[in-house]
Amino acid sequence: MSPQVLSAAFLLLCSLLLYVLGLIFAPFMTPILWAMLLVRLFYPLYQWLTRKLGDRTTASAALSTLSVMLLAVLPVAYLVFLVVTETINAYQLAMTWVQEGGLQRLPELVARLPLIGNVSQELLGRLILAYGDVKGNLVEGGKAVSGVVLSSVGGLATNTLDLFMDFFVILFTLFFLFRDGHHLYRAFYEALPIEESYKAVIMERLDNVMVAVVQGTILTALAQGFTAGLAYWALGVPFSIFLGALSAILSLVPFGGTALVWAPVAAYLLWTGPIWKGIVMIGIGVGLVGLMDNLLKPFLVGSKADLPVLFLFFASLGGLAYFGFIGLFLGPILLGIALAVFQIYRENYQEQVGLLVKAESGHPKEPANPIIK
DSSP: OOHHHHHHHHHHHHHHHHHHHHHHHGGGHHHHHHHHHHHHHHHHHHHHHHHHTTSOHHHHHHHHHHHHIIIIIHHHHHHHHHHHHHHHHHHHHHHHHHHTTTTTTHHHHHHTSTTTHHHHHHHHHHHHHHHOOHHHHHHHHHHHHHHHHHHTHHHHHHHHHHHHHHHHHHHHHHHHHHHHHHHHHHHHHHHOOSOHHHHHHHHHHHHHHHHHHHHHHHHHHHHHHHHHHHHHHHTTOSSHHHHHHHHHHHTTSSSSTTHHHHHHHHHHHHHHSOHHHHHHHHHHIIIIIHHIIIIIHIIIIIIHHTOOHHHHHHHHHHHHHHHOTTHHHHHHHHHHHHHHHHHHIIIIIHHHHHHHHHHHHSSOOOOSSTTOO
């Protein structure tokens, strides 16, 4: 059997094995990717612990994993608990408001809105005439929602089990990536079938983009959530912790972002008065919280990762749509790798392809677009 046939058979076998391994790892891919991002973010801590503990890698990996759990995972779990608690309180407050006749006072409150109060009051009156017993409809709607919630308890238990499973996979993967990650990285690096100089460019770009995207996105979200939450608290908005946490989470969404929270809050303040609070909320939302997303995030992510802001926007949005929440990080990382490969092509292969085309044609050709060099 010829060497070419043996090589082709070996490559086919490797491809088949990789495909099967991909199917095996697919159910755990999301927590594994989260673990990889967290390991890169906290790897300096692991290196520092390794030096302090005299190269005891197992102990350093265990302490690093515990640190990630304490610094990242548990605060998020506590934040989720606060959000759920305040959501329940908000629902109870809304039901109390309805029972105390808040709906009957609704037209009067709407009329106090600046500029659009009279028009809004007229529209609300028409809606009440059209739908009759608004309170009864709301109560019936609440019963329907309660029925859906009760019927979803089984699904909630299943989702909770899945979350605990993902949590365990993340911690398990964290430990071994901290301890043995450099060996895996070296094996992957040496297995790349490209020249050494190209490997260095791609891996350096991957590392820079990963750190910039994770740090920049998280820091921007925390800054926006804290600033918005502080504004809600200072203006006397109820459930300010819940709204601040929701602002931090929604700041990750490319469309709308924190405006999906502070804009309704501003409308609420304009509605209930005094009007100046609503105006201040709009000013803070547009002039401070919004500017953080437009200035701080491009600076922390785009400049450090050397990614065009336009491409970064679409990579985040497309990653979110295709991969889910982790796509907000994975999309820009894949974009960085693609740009690194394109840079290698331009610097090393484009000139060779141009010379080959000229040699085959017998005379040089002017580019179709003189802007492209």
